[in-house]
Amino acid sequence: MLALCVGLAARAAAQAGSSVSADAVVVTVGMTISTLRDLNFGTVIKGVPSTILPTAVNAGEWQVSGSANAFVIISFTLPTQLTNIQALPGSTMPIAFSALAAIWRRSTNNPVGGTVFNPALGSVGRFGPPANPTMYVWIGGTVAPAVAAKPGIYQGNVIVSLVYQ
């Protein structure tokens, strides 16, 4: 699946300004944002905060393909509370995102060495060169389950918005 996305983007870039054929579907050059991995804290312990760094293997990750070397504005809509979908309404857990909780990096699918930024403020990212016009974005966070937190599955949404200039 990932290979398909990258392959499609690479072909699109190679023919920038024209049309590109992909599986008999003709499309013009565009932008594709793919969610590669959700932000998964797994099992957490009551009363013990749990942090996932953006460089961790269970950090959330997106892959973005677009026009080579183009810049895009990256912004996030971040939750402050997660909801326990198995308990009665009102059972929540706080979640926070530090000033170092997000990373973007062009071309290379490895957060180490990428540009660290505050997800609450956003950043301006950049696609890779024509050979690999992709960009990756990672996000981590910290949850703080209360001592009296109810068991169950706590969920929330992180929305990433990418704006072409």
Added chain:
Amino acid sequence: MMRTLAIAVTLALGTASLAAQGVMVAPHAVFIDHRLRSGSVLLYNPGTEPVEVAISTIFGYPTTDSTGRIMLDTLRRDSTVSALGWIQAFPRRLTVGPRERQTVRLLARPPAGLPDGEYWLRLVIAAQAGRVPITGVADTTAIQVGLTLEVRTIIGVNYRKGPVSTGVTLSQVTAQIVGDSLITRSKLERRGNAAFIGMIRETLVDSTGAVHAQRVGDSVVTTFASPIGVYIAMQPRLASAIPQPGLPRGRYWLRYEVVAEREDLDPMVVLKAPAVRDSVRLVVP
């Protein structure tokens, strides 16, 4: 009811990993001519799972905050250049199947007597696919935490009526070396009645005229280029890195130019405008 929902969610969340899910949006900028009054955006799902897409419109345009950070200003909804009230997108919700394409159509119904000029809105394409990959939910005493990631692609829609022209003025160019980075600021103000869509180019030369490379991410370039859209005015802050071992002591010039060129857009939609240039001196002590 709650238990049934929980079981259903548990089953849905049972997968240990999430395959890449997304939707391609093309083109990434839409230009509508008043004579046609319509446009379209193609959505393509390259994945193996259906993607649910919600379409909405907002008014906004790129600007900068006090630090020079480029951002989307969505506050001035009553702007006279807003097309939000009379351009609609159809459909508003759709599901794009695996390797399927679907078209979102934009239909303009401009008010009578609309003055010549350019009018703007932003198309928001929100896509969500996949589920939080939580495992081990058989343990009913455990606390499981996961967040679903949603993506929104926001592209510009520019509606042009009658003669449109653009241009940009450049002032207050500054440059400084901070650590291993070259930081620049400038003031850009649009002229004419349409957005200036173009590029900023920065070249660093020494006192002999030799060009010094800059590093942007993993790339080393002789001229740093950044696409720019000046809708009203902005003071962008740009940063590039000086490759190791850095600049030798001496005097340098930063050549700064703003041109109406874009490699990522059809030249037919990029309005012509004269380039503007300036140079500022830099001293590395």
